[in-house]
Amino acid sequence: MSGAAPASLRPATWRDIPAMLAVERAAFPEEPWDEAGLWAELAARPRRAYVVAAPEGHDGIQGYAGLDVAGDVADVMTLAVDPGSRGRGLGGALLERLHDLARDAGARTVLLEVRSGNEVARRLYAARGYEPVRTRERYYRSGEDALVLRKELDA
Ligand SMILES: CC(C)(COP(=O)(O)OP(=O)(O)OC[C@H]1O[C@@H](n2cnc3c(N)ncnc32)[C@H](O)[C@@H]1OP(=O)(O)O)[C@@H](O)C(=O)NCCC(=O)NCCS
Known part of the structure; x- marks a missing residue:
């Protein structure tokens, strides 16, 4: 959903799954996760942790993100914001x-993968301390x- 709330x-x-699916399809039109994948x-959980951004007092969501934590390494599974709520x-x-x-959860390092051509996401990650580890061609x-990116979490 969009809007300024x-x-x-x-x-x-x-x-939240139906609303997450709608955001998913808008954010990743080429390879969206399906409903079974989100379920x-x-x-x-609890190994996975999913968070939604939702407008106060309204139905629907504006975005969501998911994390996998295994020992001292966490992986960002996904991050998506509805086009009408970006920026x-x-x-x-x-x-x-x-x-x-x-x-x-005790992690010290966060890893994620981003498309090499995804300039907006790459800027967002770089501004928050992520550094390139390697390229998966x-x-x-x-x-x-x-691109595999890594961030060391401060204690
Ligand atoms: C990447 C994404 C989650 C960013 O969401 P967002 O709510 O717009 O993010 P923010 O408002 O926090 O902005 C993040 C940065 O991108 C910049 N930005 C946002 N929209 C932009 C646009 N349309 N053009 C250029 N820069 C933009 C912001 O200026 C900001 O930079 P800053 O952190 O240096 O200030 C969103 O664009 C999205 O869902 N994209 C499709 C899915 C995707 O690529 N997910 C990441 C997969 S690894």
């Missing part, structure tokens, strides 16, 4: 919430490379 961040529940992600800091806020959750179905 202020968002708050909260844990995702299964009731599986939420079912994998207002939600992507950064969701990412920082994932960092808090990773720290709370032709990782995506489209043939685009994936």
